Amino acid sequence: TQKADDRDSDVNSLSPMIASFKSFQLELDIRHDKYERLVKLSRDITIESKRTIFLLHRVISPSVPSAEEVLAESDVKLDGVRQKIKQIAEELLGEDLYQFHKAFTPGIQEFVEAVSFQHYIKHRTLISLEDINARLVFLQEGKSEATGPSADPQGMQELAFQVTPTDYLLGVADLTGELMRMCISSVGNGDIDTPYQLSQFLREIHDGFSYIGNTGPYEVSKKLHTLRQSLGKVEDACYTLRVRGSEIPKHMLADVFASRAVPIDPDEGVA
Amino acid sequence: TQKADDRDSDVNSLSPMIASFKSFQLELDIRHDKYERLVKLSRDITIESKRTIFLLHRVISPSVPSAEEVLAESDVKLDGVRQKIKQIAEELLGEDLYQFHKAFTPGIQEFVEAVSFQHYIKHRTLISLEDINARLVFLQEGKSEATGPSADPQGMQELAFQVTPTDYLLGVADLTGELMRMCISSVGNGDIDTPYQLSQFLREIHDGFSYIGNTGPYEVSKKLHTLRQSLGKVEDACYTLRVRGSEIPKHMLADVFASRAVPIDPDEGVA
Amino acid sequence: MSVTEMFSNIQVFLCADQDVREDIRKVVQTLEQTAREILTVLQSVHQPTGFKEIPNKCFRARELFCTVRSQIGDLKTKFPMDQYYRFHEHWRFVLQRVTFLAAFVVYLESETLVTREEVAEILGIEVEREKGFHLDVEDYLAGVLIMASELSRLAVNSVTAGDYSWPLRISTFINELDSGFRLLNLKNDPLRKRYDGLKYDVKKIEEVVYDLSIRGLTKEPEAERDK
Amino acid sequence: MSVTEMFSNIQVFLCADQDVREDIRKVVQTLEQTAREILTVLQSVHQPTGFKEIPNKCFRARELFCTVRSQIGDLKTKFPMDQYYRFHEHWRFVLQRVTFLAAFVVYLESETLVTREEVAEILGIEVEREKGFHLDVEDYLAGVLIMASELSRLAVNSVTAGDYSWPLRISTFINELDSGFRLLNLKNDPLRKRYDGLKYDVKKIEEVVYDLSIRGLTKEPEAERDK
């Protein structure tokens, strides 16, 4: 019979079953290749975001003019990161973002950390998820499929990447570590206002995370412990500032705060 | 005084200390960038090696002619992998291989697995570390530093990548998993010789690893359990072949082995 | 927007997300229940007397697939369609189960491999992601592999039931399937593990065919069937 | 070559490797012993009476560095020089310790940051990898950071000893060091963690300076020192 022959002879490579498996092969390989490209992009984003954060820590040097330079440089760096995210967005065009989410989530979280750190330094507020997403809307030349959403007259097309709320949360949780570092550095640099500001800000974030509690995903709860430790360090720093401030004779307070370097009259020093 | 001024004014960016830290920054960044490039190369090598292994499993289809095609295709694939390893070797030129070892060890292990699998299919023996390393000697155009070791007349220069014995061992340990898969497939395809051959070969490798025992690094010991399981599966398969073979009436043995598909006289069948 | 407001917004999002998941979980549970019922119907083919009732059983299973379709229809309404992979883990397991059941029914009916298109039709879903709730290719393949293992059991039990033709036909079928799977490059994931199991199914069926052939039982049933 | 032979060869390699490691471990242990001795010598600077003896102590430490040099010289002979990073973990810790000690001595002597070249010279090793047993930049940096933390202790204890000039000078020094470290892009590794500690050292020293300045004690010692 036909069937018996089949079994012993070579499997007919033109059989419909084999043909469909060839298509599965193609589908799976394309998928895995895309995943791999996204992983690589994510690694690039992570590294560049981390470097931006290091760069931003240099703002807290005593001089103000260099701060602007540094911020400008961080803008350039973050623009580079955005270009990488644009590449992710291109890869995801027409795809389900969540299908490849695991591939790029570490990079995106690190980007959120960097961008929110820069934002805090500039504005002393927490950047919102919406603001971050607004910065991830790209224009690209409308290719053959120019009929995409909101294609503009010049044949340019909008391409948007959406950070998920969870990635945003995880990035902000990591941000608190950087803020803690910034706080300790500020104290070391004789900057008294920043620590109090930071402790206030960190407490707000801490209370926000407490409010969310275990409603969020497990990864968020896991970071809560570190967040609490960072808050503790910042609160301790403020406490130290306050306690030592208590020793200045009241009438000297103004002087000391005005110019820490001016030596105080030795007679009055030992209160 | 000079010092007191320093403290309050901007840190002099031209100070020798700062200058040396700028050089450290450069040195560290270059190092990290290289590490990252190696990680990416390693990932590429892993993926392509894995695909080669899948490809090689297709050899065990009933027809022999297709086997040669597949082997030829695997040669092409492995050549591609070798090009990637060449890139690693280029990155490591003049470097201490062990400084970046962690970056590329997963890829190299997977390559050992693929290349030793191909070797076994072709020659039914275990490829030696020396043979593998011999395949990783590359020629490259002698650049400015044409005075390198063994530069040949045409200005070509030798560039060799050395697989470490540990990576070799770990790759061979993984190979046994593929051999086990090959064994079970062979039984399913009615191939009786391969399983016995494989069980013999696997037992040799198993005894080899037992002999090394805990002398080797921890990663090797960790894989011993899986290796033992694979050996067990292969021994079980041979056992089954043997037990069922025992039921054929002695005078029929020749027939059955000659052509399994020929139906046997029903009267004699039920022994 | 204050920090508190921002976190409130996120909390709202997270709660909504949990609600969606809770809804999905509930529908999935009913789906699992139906899947178990279909399985019970089809399990009877392994019984000595079950081989004659295959058409009936398939018919009954087909009826139950109506329920599956309506339950999946319900599932679709629980989340935005373009976030399929966000919640994929919730239904992945059961979708593989019902794919297996569909593939098994189709095999019992026609001894062919159900296509992804056919499964999609039986389940009332799509093949292409763009078109709506769809059947991921890996889930389809997983379902097919579960069936392969069921077929190796069937080969064994058909012999017990005295029907010697099944093992040979199953053997041909499963060998082709094996050839198909060999074309794939799988990652080290659950699918790969399942595919490793296929080798054992192939081996088991080969053993049954071997047992039959050394006893000369490979011809008869074929003939019997032609009648 | 048979499988057995191949594994025998590898076994030979592995044994040789273990022997090398054993040899290295032994030399490293003597090195640690010397490092502890140097530390004991230098610890006395934290004592109320210790500040006057700094030159003596540094001299004594310099003597002990001879031993260090000869021990490291011994270490170099234990393995092929181009496999430095293969065994790096074995001496990494102690190398950071002796770098710290060298940096501390140099600071006490001249209040400057020891360069990588100077450390290499004190330890009798190289700066560049190509030239032989060398000092990795990360190990150099780690050693410097250990010293920073020792300096914050020194700032505290110098005040106890009644010497008010150290904290200011240390403060200037450590601030510059901090500026230097800020230029680096570190990975999430032990060095990064150590660098995070530097912030606390800076903070501590700043507090000491603050304590002095509100008491008007920042001028005197400077003057005293000039005498």
Place this chain on the structure above:
Amino acid sequence: MSVTEMFSNIQVFLCADQDVREDIRKVVQTLEQTAREILTVLQSVHQPTGFKEIPNKCFRARELFCTVRSQIGDLKTKFPMDQYYRFHEHWRFVLQRVTFLAAFVVYLESETLVTREEVAEILGIEVEREKGFHLDVEDYLAGVLIMASELSRLAVNSVTAGDYSWPLRISTFINELDSGFRLLNLKNDPLRKRYDGLKYDVKKIEEVVYDLSIRGLTKEPEAERDK
């Protein structure tokens, strides 16, 4: 009440609690001993000569269940009955073991599935929680599943002993059991994991039956049995 008084009271409470747990642990240990003895008695049915002695062995096991009853009786006196679930973990394991043993005895005697009521009677405990020390349904099911795996071993060994009728009967029984379990919606807990093992038992027994049928050994024993 002072803090000290309060904590003293709490300490009294905690001590009492630890004493209760200690007492429970001791009784549970004797219970485990008896369970091992019953198991040794019943293990002999797997021996080639054991199949003829099944009635004797069951009788002996029944005797030992008296000890079990008295030991459980002792256990009941160790804690207030409404705190059953507080200490459940202590006896959960052994209770599943003796349930298995009871189920095995009943199967060997009558080839039926022991009911929860019967187990409760054999163990001298209650079915309903409200009435006293009872057998939790999950523990009952776990015990039954342990037996299923013992039966697959029995099927194998009965063939070795030359008794070909057991596998068929066991196969029917275990299939019914499997259908029963398919009615349950088990959570992702230890019980579910154990139930996943049932599939392997079913398959193993089917293969034994297959081995018998392909060799035409399935009818004989039936006849033999009729004698």
Place this chain on the structure above:
Amino acid sequence: MSVTEMFSNIQVFLCADQDVREDIRKVVQTLEQTAREILTVLQSVHQPTGFKEIPNKCFRARELFCTVRSQIGDLKTKFPMDQYYRFHEHWRFVLQRVTFLAAFVVYLESETLVTREEVAEILGIEVEREKGFHLDVEDYLAGVLIMASELSRLAVNSVTAGDYSWPLRISTFINELDSGFRLLNLKNDPLRKRYDGLKYDVKKIEEVVYDLSIRGLTKEPEAERDK
């Protein structure tokens, strides 16, 4: 009764059990939400301006405890009371949290250690197990230990807020608490681990008091307070 019937009955039982757990989970979720709201209210006492508002905040928290009581009241209706320990794990965590919150409120109001009776009253539950839904002594202790760690934070932040009297009073309180715990013979369990953390809280607060006393700040606020 057939196997099928038996398993159908069991399925009914299992479903009911799962429904109970589902119900409990839902109520516990709302309880957790309220607990988080109370926490948010009480967190504000750490703010620089928060110390003056303590009475307000406690009042607001007391209001929210009404919700807690009604939610726990709801919880009680979800299962038979004598199965408390069967489902204990579901509410254990949240019960410890609300105990902490109650203890914190009581401390802020009266600077006393809340008794188990008081917690029970605030939560609308019982102290004695026999009387109904109660507060397990381990859960009470866990809640108290969470508060201890919150108090060490409060000691720090009160100083930052310029109120120097809190640390001394907290120190006395926490020392008493520590003595109390030293009366207990805790097993090697989560509670023991939490108790080990108390030592750090004690030390931390002692250091705050030290910082104040060395600066002569320990008497002033006392006076201030008397006004």
Place this chain on the structure above:
Amino acid sequence: MSVTEMFSNIQVFLCADQDVREDIRKVVQTLEQTAREILTVLQSVHQPTGFKEIPNKCFRARELFCTVRSQIGDLKTKFPMDQYYRFHEHWRFVLQRVTFLAAFVVYLESETLVTREEVAEILGIEVEREKGFHLDVEDYLAGVLIMASELSRLAVNSVTAGDYSWPLRISTFINELDSGFRLLNLKNDPLRKRYDGLKYDVKKIEEVVYDLSIRGLTKEPEAERDK
């Protein structure tokens, strides 16, 4: 000897072993209780009023060490002396605790470091292993390190209590201890980890002394003491 006999013998042996361990555990528990009592007595030295009562407290602690001696005496009878290391883990922890307590009492009494001989005498045990139940050197060192951390607390609290002389004396003592430990080549074990903690104690105490000196508080108490 049959296998059964052999295993019966082994079971006898295993039971005996478990009994020994049970006995040891019980005595160790009473020992832990006494240790906690001594700790409570000694904790009061951290109280503002406690510094005057040191002699009383030490006297009371000395009394309680009688109980310790008799409990350890009891412990000795529970196992053959040459199997000390077989059961070492059971009492290791508590032995370190009572060593700490002995060391603390001796320090409070005479401000000297207790020797191993003294601890052995206080506990009624031996120094040399050959002579009987002895104090392992690692356990002695662990106990001493626990005391070091207690002393850093004492330095802090003595200042709070207005006694400014302790910190200086403690600082000298702890520095000597630190030098002593620097002579040791500790392995990477729990003891090493504990020793790493000593650095923090040293630093903390130095900071207390600093706080006193910068405020000119270091001379007064010295004078006071002379009275």
Place this chain on the structure above:
Amino acid sequence: MSVTEMFSNIQVFLCADQDVREDIRKVVQTLEQTAREILTVLQSVHQPTGFKEIPNKCFRARELFCTVRSQIGDLKTKFPMDQYYRFHEHWRFVLQRVTFLAAFVVYLESETLVTREEVAEILGIEVEREKGFHLDVEDYLAGVLIMASELSRLAVNSVTAGDYSWPLRISTFINELDSGFRLLNLKNDPLRKRYDGLKYDVKKIEEVVYDLSIRGLTKEPEAERDK
């Protein structure tokens, strides 16, 4: 005695201790090497051709046990005998391995269970702790269990090699062993875990015997053997 002197003495002691451990480690390493060599010799019995060479292989193994004896003899000299348990962990693993090897040789030679006395003799050590370096009962049992798992492999491979008599004899032997272990009340320790593995070995061997008996292969080889 000054603190420095005291710590110097302790350092002498610690060094001596570390030297002892170093010495032990070295001997243990050579012992492990010999054990691996014996294993390699005995592994060959799994080869198709290996079954005929069993006597030769056992003879060769016995020779190598001379080396083992001399190495253990060496080991004994490295530490005072009454500190056996202090260093037990160092040789525990290798002692279990050589016990396994001794048990395996004895089984291959005489198909009996090696007694603890015999193992002790083969290894040149004592059974009773009091008499010197001995074989702990737990280590003996662990070695026996390792052999059990090796025997299940042997049963499989003997069939492949065409020798059908081994599995039956191994089955009887292993069942007896299993009964023996059932007499023991093992704690929840590594030994218990290993013993749980014995069940799988028993089952595996029973299935081999089953495969042989259903094919009527259980009598033949017996006859063959008689020749």
